[in-house]
Amino acid sequence: MDFMPFFFDLKNRTCLFVGGGAIATRKARLISKAGARIIVVAPYITDEMQLLVKECHGECHFRKFEEADLECAMLVICATDDSEVNKHVSQVAQAQKLPVNVVDSPDLCSIITPAIVDRSPLMIAITSGGEAPVLARQIRSKLEVMFPSSYGTLAKIASKFRHIVKNKLTSGEQRLRFWQSVFEGPIAEKAFSGKISDAEKSIHALLESYQNLETNELSGEVYLVGGGPGDPDLLTFKALRLMQQADIVLYDRLVSDAVLNLVRRDAERVYVGKRRDDHAVPQQNINQLLVDYAQQGLRVLRLKGGDPFIFGRGGEEIELLAENNVPFQVVPGITAASGCSAYSGIPLTHRDHAQSVRFVTGHTKDGKLDLDWQSFLDSRQTLVFYMGLVNLDEICRELITCGRDENTPAALIEKGTTPDQRVVVGSLSTLSDKVKNEAVRAPTLLVIGSVVSLNSQLNWYKNK
Numbered sequence: 030m031d032f033m034p035f036f037f038d039l040k041n042r043t044c045l046f047v048g049g050g051a052i053a054t055r056k057a058r059l060i061s062k063a064g065a066r067i068i069v070v071a072p073y074i075t076d077e078m079q080l081l082v083k084e085c086h087g088e089c090h091f092r093k094f095e096e097a098d099l100e101c102a103m104l105v106i107c108a109t110d111d112s113e114v115n116k117h118v119s120q121v122a123q124a125q126k127l128p129v130n131v132v133d134s135p136d137l138c139s140i141i142t143p144a145i146v147d148r149s150p151l152m153i154a155i156t157s158g159g160e161a162p163v164l165a166r167q168i169r170s171k172l173e174v175m176f177p178s179s180y181g182t183l184a185k186i187a188s189k190f191r192h193i194v195k196n197k198l199t200s201g202e203q204r205l206r207f208w209q210s211v212f213e214g215p216i217a218e219k220a221f222s223g224k225i226s227d228a229e230k231s232i233h234a235l236l237e238s239y240q241n242l243e244t245n246e247l248s249g250e251v252y253l254v255g256g257g258p259g260d261p262d263l264l265t266f267k268a269l270r271l272m273q274q275a276d277i278v279l280y281d282r283l284v285s286d287a288v289l290n291l292v293r294r295d296a297e298r299v300y301v302g303k304r305r306d307d308h309a310v311p312q313q314n315i316n317q318l319l320v321d322y323a324q325q326g327l328r329v330l331r332l333k334g335g336d337p338f339i340f341g342r343g344g345e346e347i348e349l350l351a352e353n354n355v356p357f358q359v360v361p362g363i364t365a366a367s368g369c370s371a372y373s374g375i376p377l378t379h380r381d382h383a384q385s386v387r388f389v390t391g392h393t394k395d396g397k398l399d400l401d402w403q404s405f406l407d408s409r410q411t412l413v414f415y416m417g418l419v420n421l422d423e424i425c426r427e428l429i430t431c432g433r434d435e436n437t438p439a440a441l442i443e444k445g446t447t448p449d450q451r452v453v454v455g456s457l458s459t460l461s462d463k464v465k466n467e468a469v470r471a472p473t474l475l476v477i478g479s480v481v482s483l484n485s486q487l488n489w490y491k492n493k
C-alpha cells in the first residue's frame with residue numbers, strides 16, 4: 030500500500046494555497062466545501078477563488094510565496110505553473126512536517142487528493158496513488174451510478190438515530206443486526222424514494238422490536254456457499270451478498286485467497302482443511318461446528334470451493350442443520366468442471382463430439398479406486414474426474430484396459446480459472462507421463478474425451 034487514506038476534518042482550519050489559477054480554483058472549490066478557511070498567495074487570483082476566500086473569511090495575498098506563509102497553515106496546496114516554485118513549496122512545507130499536495134506532481138506530495146463520491150455524510154474516496162488517474166475516475170463514475178444521491182439521505186437518517194440506538198440497544202451484535210436490517214430492507218427503500226418521515230417511523234418501530242429481543246434470541250443462520258473454482262469474478266451476486274453479511278466463515282483449502290478477501294472483513298475466519306489426506310477438522314466436527322455457531326445466533330458462512338453439492342459434502346452438512354432446525358440457504362457455485370472447461374477451451378459437450386458428460390470422483394475413502402469401468406466405454410461421453418491427480422496413471426490405464434481407445438484425448442487442468450492455470454494435453458496413453466514432467470500441483474481436473482481436441486482451437490486464454 031503506497032498511501033493510507035484518512036478523512037481530514039478541515040472545518041475552520043487554515044489551508045494555504047500557493048497559486049490562484051484555474052487548477053487552484055478547482056481544488057479550492059472542494060476544500061471550501063469541507064469548511065476550511067483558505068489563504069491564497071499568488072500574483073494572480075481568479076475572481077471565483079477570490080469569492081470563495083471571501084465566503085470562508087480567508088485572505089488573498091497578491092504576491093509571490095514566502096516561507097513565513099506556512100506559519101498559520103494546517104495543510105498546503107500548491108498549484109502554480111512554475112515547477113521550481115512547486116518544488117520549493119513542497120520542500121519547505123515537508124521540512125516543517127506540514128501535509129502538502131502539489132497538483133499533478135505525485136513525487137512532490139506527502140498527501141494526494143482522491144477522486145470523490147460525495148454522499149455526505151457518506152464519502153467514498155478512490156485513488157490510484159497518481160499511477161492511473163483515469164482508472165480512478167472511471168471507478169468513481171461507476172460508483173456514482175451505484176450509489177445514487179439518496180444514499181446521503183439514508184446516511185443522514187442513520188446519523189440522527191445513532192445515539193438513540195446506541196442507548197437502547199446495549200449489545201454490539203444487536204446493533205449490527207439492527208443497522209443491517211435498516212440498510213438492507215424496506216426502510217432503506219423508503220429513504221431512497223424520499224419518504225423520510227415514513228422511514229423514520231419504521232426505524233422507531235424496528236427499534237422497539239429489537240429492544241424486546243434478548244441477544245441470544247437473535248436467530249443464527251448458515252449460508253452454504255459455493256465459492257467457485259478460483260476466479261472471484263465467477264461468484265454469484267447472492268454469494269457475494271451473503272459473504273458480506275456473515276459473522277464467521279468456515280472455509281477450506283480450495284477457496285482461493287481472492288475469493289476469501291471478499292468476505293466481510295470483520296468476520297471471524299476458521300480454517301477447516303482439507304488437503305487430500307489431511308483433514309484439518311474432521312467432517313463430523315465441521316457439521317457440528319456449523320450447528321453450534323448458528324445456535325449462538327451467528328450468521329455462519331460455510332464457504333466451499335466450486336459448487337457445494339458437487340463432491341463438496343454439502344449435503345451432509347445441511348442434513349445436521351435440518352435435524353437441529355437451524356435455518357440455512359444453499360448458494361450454488363461454478364463447479365470446477367464448468368470453470369476449467371470454459372477457461373481452457375474444452376466444451377464438455379459438443380454435437381460432433383460428446384452427447385453427455387459425467388462427473389466422477391478419482392479419489393475414494395481408502396485410496397483405492399473402485400469404479401465401474403465398463404460404464405465408461407461410451408466414446409461420445411466426456412468424463413471429468415475430480416480429485417484424480419494421485420490416481421491419474423491408474424485411471425488412464427484402467428480405461429484403456431477396459432476398452433477405450435488409447436488415443437482418446439485427455440487433459441489435466443491445474444488451478445483452473447486462476448492466474449496460475451496450466452493445461453496439459455495428451456491422450457489416455459501419454460497424459461500421465463506428460464504430467465510427471467510438468468510437476469503439476471493440486472487442484473487439478475482431468476477431462477477425457479474427444480472434446481479435448483477442441484482445446485487447441487478454442488483456448489482463447491492461451492491464444493491471446
Ligand code: SAH
Binds near residue numbers: 259335414444471474
Ligand atoms: N465442490 C468442488 C469440488 C470439490 S472436490 C467443485 O464443485 O468444484 C475437489 C476437487 O475439485 C479437486 O481435487 C479438483 O479435482 C477439483 N478442483 C477444484 N477447484 C479446481 C481448480 N481451480 N482447478 C482444477 N480443479 C479443481
